[in-house]
Amino acid sequence: MNLKLLERLTTTPGVPGREHRVRQVILDACKGLYDTSRTDALGSLHLVRKPRPAKGKKAPRSPKKVMIAAHMDQIGFMVRAIDDKGFLWLNPVGGFDARNLFARVVTVVPDVRDPSKDLDGIMNPGGKPVHIASPEDRKKVPEATEFFVDLGLPPEEVKKRVNVGSMVVIKAPLYEIGRVVTGQCLDNRIACWVAIESLKKLKTHRCEVHCVFTVQEEVGLRGAGPATYAVQPDIGIALDTTLCCDTPGVPDNESVTRQGQGVGLNVMDGSAIVDVDLLNDFEALAQKKKIPYQRTILHRGGTDAGAMQRTAVGFRVMTLLTPTRYIHTVTETVHEDDMTAARDLLAAYLAQV
């Protein structure tokens, strides 16, 4: 599989409120796939694709508006303080599990528009190394706010180059291992990939597609609501990842999804109960096209669908999910059959709605 695009998506930093670079990567990757584009005040990227009727067929006078929402932000940090020794102290944006943050190399981004100013750093929690730590110290899991970044530079220089509010992301490559890909921020760059690749696959369609790459999902679905208000869609489809806990240490009935068993059709999560007719439509289409799928429920957490559904007068929504193992770590892992199933089902739906 060609993973160039996914690699670019997962290695371009973009925490909530700092999505500038990843938005440009997406816009470049979508060349030829849309008719108009704009960025709204919060930073969400709206790509509109007019109906492309089949040969000899006319486009409908008032086409159905289908909105796709894929959030493009990732969990990460902003610098909250720089101390007199030049160490950076961090404020998390989005929910990292602090147990996964030890001994990381990070990228510090002082200027979202200028990659030449980026700096690498070393992240660890404050505290003693194992040799001199007490038995109690060793058992303690620090809070995310107890981690600091060492830039290997004198304090004066750090203060010159970095500011409070600079974005910090963990540096991690994308690997292809067996039949899976693993890396950081597959939540939600895999859904950005699904959206882009499904537009590439889509040839003719009667609906008007509003493909929106939303901002600030990881801090409470903040971008999707205003974006939906602007579009006023007939149908809203959120694309995201979901838990895939079919791994040791989790009871079977809590696995949420199973890896390699297909795209997740969300029934409900902590933010939305999807429109049951849409759910049934997607399921019937998956069966008809022989695309592997699995129904799924998550009792906590949510996606942009939660915000889309409740905007203005309310909208019908559906959520398509890519099962992701080890979610919210830097080894988020998806199976190639699940990502292609998500892509194929979305393209098939847009082609026939």
Ligand SMILES: [Zn+2]
């Ligand atoms: Zn997500």
